Amino acid sequence: MDAQAGKDEDAQAVADAVAELARRTRFPVAFGGLARGDAITVTSVQGARTHHLDGLVVEATRGLGGRAFVEKRPRLAVDYRTSRSITHDYDRPVLSEGISTLFAVPVIVAGRSRGVLYCGSWGQSTVGDVVARPAFAVAQELATELRVRDEVRRRLAAMPPAPASVAPLAPAVQEELRESFAELRSLAAAVTDASLRDRLAQLEQRLTSISRPADALAPDGAGVRLSPRETDVLACAALGSTNGEIAATLQLKEVTVKSYLQSAMAKLDASTRHAAVAKARRAGILP
Known part of the structure; x- marks a missing residue:
C-alpha cells in the first residue's frame, strides 16, 4: 500500500469517528483531523452551517485543540469568544461558524497524540458526563483503529513474500x-x-x-x-x-x-x- 492510500484510509476513519461523535453526543457540530507534523488538519466536519472549518490547520499549543493535542487531555471552552485559557488564533473560522461552546478531545495512540476530535454548539452548553463519556469513547475507538492500521502496515512492510x-x-x-x-x-x-x-x-x-x-x-x-x-x-x-x-x-x-x-x-x-x-x-x- 502506498502512503497516499494509507492517508486516505485514515481520513475515512476520522470521518466515521466524527459522524459517530455527532450521533452520540448530540452536539450540533462535530469535526476533527489527524496530525501532520506539528499541526492538526481538519479533514471531516459534520453539522456545520458554513465552510469556515473545512481544512482548518491547528498548530500544536495554539487554540483549544492545539492545547488538547499537546497536553494529551480534553479541553473545554464554554464561551469560546471570551475564554482566557487559550490563544485565539482560530477565532475567525470558529466564531464565523457561530460556535460558542467547544470541547476538544485528543486521540492518543501508544502514548502519542495523533489528532483531535471536536464537538461544539452555537449556544453555551455544559459538558458533563453525558457528553464527555461518549466523546472519550469515540476518541478511544478511533485510537484503536489507528493503532491496528499502523500495526498492519508495519507488518505488511516487513513481511517477506511467500516462497513457492x-x-x-x-x-x-x-x-x-x-x-x-x-x-x-x-x-x-x-x-x-x-x-x-x-x-x-x-x-x-x-x-x-x-x-x-x-x-x-x-x-x-x-x-x-x-x-x-x-x-x-x-x-x-x-x-x-x-x-x-x-x-x-x-x-x-x-x-x-x-x-x-x-x-x-x-x-x-x-x-x-x-x-x-x-x-x-x-x-x-x-x-
Whole structure:
C-alpha cells in the first residue's frame, strides 16, 4: 500500500469517528483531523452551517485543540469568544461558524497524540458526563483503529513474500510468526471496519503460508473450517497460554474460552489442545 492510500484510509476513519461523535453526543457540530507534523488538519466536519472549518490547520499549543493535542487531555471552552485559557488564533473560522461552546478531545495512540476530535454548539452548553463519556469513547475507538492500521502496515512492510516451496524455518523465527499471528487475531477482534478486517485476514494468510509445514493440507485437516473466535482461542493456545490467560487476552470469560476450545477440538477430531494445534497447523489454519 502506498502512503497516499494509507492517508486516505485514515481520513475515512476520522470521518466515521466524527459522524459517530455527532450521533452520540448530540452536539450540533462535530469535526476533527489527524496530525501532520506539528499541526492538526481538519479533514471531516459534520453539522456545520458554513465552510469556515473545512481544512482548518491547528498548530500544536495554539487554540483549544492545539492545547488538547499537546497536553494529551480534553479541553473545554464554554464561551469560546471570551475564554482566557487559550490563544485565539482560530477565532475567525470558529466564531464565523457561530460556535460558542467547544470541547476538544485528543486521540492518543501508544502514548502519542495523533489528532483531535471536536464537538461544539452555537449556544453555551455544559459538558458533563453525558457528553464527555461518549466523546472519550469515540476518541478511544478511533485510537484503536489507528493503532491496528499502523500495526498492519508495519507488518505488511516487513513481511517477506511467500516462497513457492517452504523450507523449514528456524525455531525462533517460527515462534515469532506464531506470536505475530496470535497478536493479529486479538487485534482483529476489536476492528469493525470491513476493509481493515480483510487486510488483517490477508496478512494472517501470508503468515500461515510462510510457515506452513511440508505436510500442510493433510487429509486429517483438509476442509476444516473454524469460526473466527475458535481460531483466536486456538492461536493463543498454540503459544502455551492457559484458559485464564486466553480469556484475559481476548476479553472473554474463561468458560467461553473453554467452549470455543472444545468446539475447535471437535472439528479437528483432536482429543487434546496440543493435538488440535498440530492438526490446525497441518491444515494451514495456524502458522
